Amino acid sequence: MIYNMDCIKGAQQYLEDESADLIVADPPYNLGFGGTTQTKTKKPRFNIIANDKLSDREFQRFTFSWLREAYRVLKTGRHIYVCIDWRMYPLMVLWMKKVGFTIKNCIVWDKEQMGMGWQYRYRHEFIILASKGKQKVRRISTRKATDVWRIPRISGNKTIHPTEKPASLLEPMILNSSEEGEHVVDFFVGSGPAYQAAVQHKREFTGFEIDPYHFENAVNRLK
Ligand SMILES: C[S@@+](CC[C@H](N)C(=O)[O-])C[C@H]1O[C@@H](n2cnc3c(N)ncnc32)[C@H](O)[C@@H]1O
Structure with a gap:
């Protein structure tokens, strides 16, 4: 199920405490971004997020x-993945800790191809992996996965x-941190890559x- 509404109100309205087995979030990074301006008109292709x-x-x-809503709805011992870039990473980690999450790792997404940037072109983003609680935290399903993707x-x-993530980036989060039939929640659906990956892998989904x-x-x- 996906809702065309604000995630804070939506979570309050539709999600019970400790009802999510996994949360994924690709929030606004507060960069005023509307997509690349490398177009014929030099205008961004999209409105600002x-x-x-x-x-x-x-x-x-x-x-x-x-983040407070995410903490409330996540089951104890389960994972949240939050996408962020290098500019907002320190604040996001601090804020996640303040609401109660335990930071577990920082995954580096190597996008293979370069993007914008003129003091070295950007090719990576971060994905913060955290858990609710410190004890009995779910293990990552595979022992072979590393923190560079x-x-x-x-x-x-x-x-x-404007900031579309491939469904193949959401797949490892969903496969490694949840089981078939479990409930995955996405606070910022965007064009729906997590929705696609969750449905393909037979998870319940709220976004x-x-x-x-x-x-x-x-x-x-x-x-
Ligand atoms: C970084 S983008 C997510 C992009 C997505 N991962 C994709 O691949 O298409 C953040 C999204 O959150 C949405 N958004 C911003 N504030 C929101 C809010 N309060 N509640 C729900 N969605 C929100 C924006 O419209 C935007 O589509």
């Missing part, structure tokens, strides 16, 4: 609000969302996306 151009104080308040990004002209355009794309992806 909702909640991606807030004051520092507003962004902190917004992030704390959804080499998975090609979707090239700029093929994306349907929230505030922007009607991205919500439609996520619904259509599953069609």
